[in-house]
Amino acid sequence: MNQPKLFGLVDCNNFYASCERVFKPKLRGKPIIVLSNNDGCVIARSNEAKTVGITMAQPYFECKKLVKKYNIAVFSSNFSLYGDFSNRIMNILENFTTDLEIYSVDEAFLDLTSMPVKDIIAYAQTIRKTVKDWTGIPVSIGIGPTKTLTKLANKIAKKNPGHNGVFNITDCPDIDQILEKIDVGEVWGIGWKLRKFLHQYNIKNVLQLKNTDDEWVKKHMAINGLRTVLELRGIPKIEMAEVEEAQKSIITSRSFRHPVTTLQPLKEAVATFTSRTTEKLREQGCVASHIQVYISTGYHQQGAMYRESKGKELPYPTAYTGDFIAVAHECLKNIFKWGYGYKKAGVILTGIVPKRHQQLDLFTPLQNYEKKNKLMEIMDQTNWRWGSETLQYGATGINRKWSYRQEKRSPNYTTQWDQILTIRI
DNA sequence: TCTGGGGTCCTAGGACCC
């Protein structure tokens, strides 16, 4: 028997803004925004901030007037706080399904197909209430027969207060009427380029896309486009992701506060990013065999744009920071050109495998591996205990001319003992 | 030496997502 599928999507409302608000009850009902690294642009807004006209990804300097006028609370991003909230919420959701797929920091798919539940709406309301009561974070829940429709259902739940945060698109008698009112750009997998393309062909709403000929879709939108269209018709094509595959790439990248014009500070930045990336790699118990370095001028500044990247394979997979820094600098040297003001750099590790599968190099004595492992272990433990960057490679530099700004960061209420919330009575 | 087609593999870049 092939039982029809049933998915749920739990999505936190204005996640970062909601996290900040949990510790500042005074801000309930007040507008809040959270800024990107470098305090560059807006990456999260409370509903109140949306209402007064702050748009997504808006540069901060552009909305300072609005901030002042409406007395908007402004926060620099505090990802360790949000990460901790995310973990707590995902742990709660584990209790409500046999199969949970953590899709991003603030959303998760639940396979509800075989849950013995009579009233699915009531069940979803219970999930909402539990998450709200236990963490203080409001969530919306969409329910549908395919992941793509479930994503749409979630948007509907979020947009229409009448649904009280839950919308089930599965047994909707007038589903086509709903789809007709939604722009194709709202569909999961349709970005701004495809949206523009589809609009040119007069495919403007979701119903039109759903009814578009398979062959045409395959020709112009490739295999993924066809998958999306079939999912809109209620045919599941995107499964729940398999459990805990190793991550395929790990990235650290930053924009600089000021343009960097010389090689030395770039070398320090790249060494710092490499150091941080390999730290993440070790946290995951993995080794990697390939590193890619890229540098870029700003997209918005005057003068010529320059963006270049270079990757290199290591002789053997490793998680040793020193090995990677040497190769990263080699890559950087290859792509660095005088005469530009660099605004961004990044480091990407790929070829990631669990450490137990590590291929050792035939010509490297075994003690060398042990030495390196030991060194990394000590470094990680020290930095964990005494704060990150207590022990660092000299190559990461001390001046940090390239570093970034975070002026409005909230404390790490839940992950640092010295920053825990205090209540005065 | 020149000509050419077809195949594979790899990399960089672009599209998408949050």
Next chain:
DNA sequence: TCTGGGGTCCTAGGACCC
């Protein structure tokens, strides 16, 4: 003055080979 960061997947095109 001031415009994010971390991911996945797909594909075009170059290098190389026969």
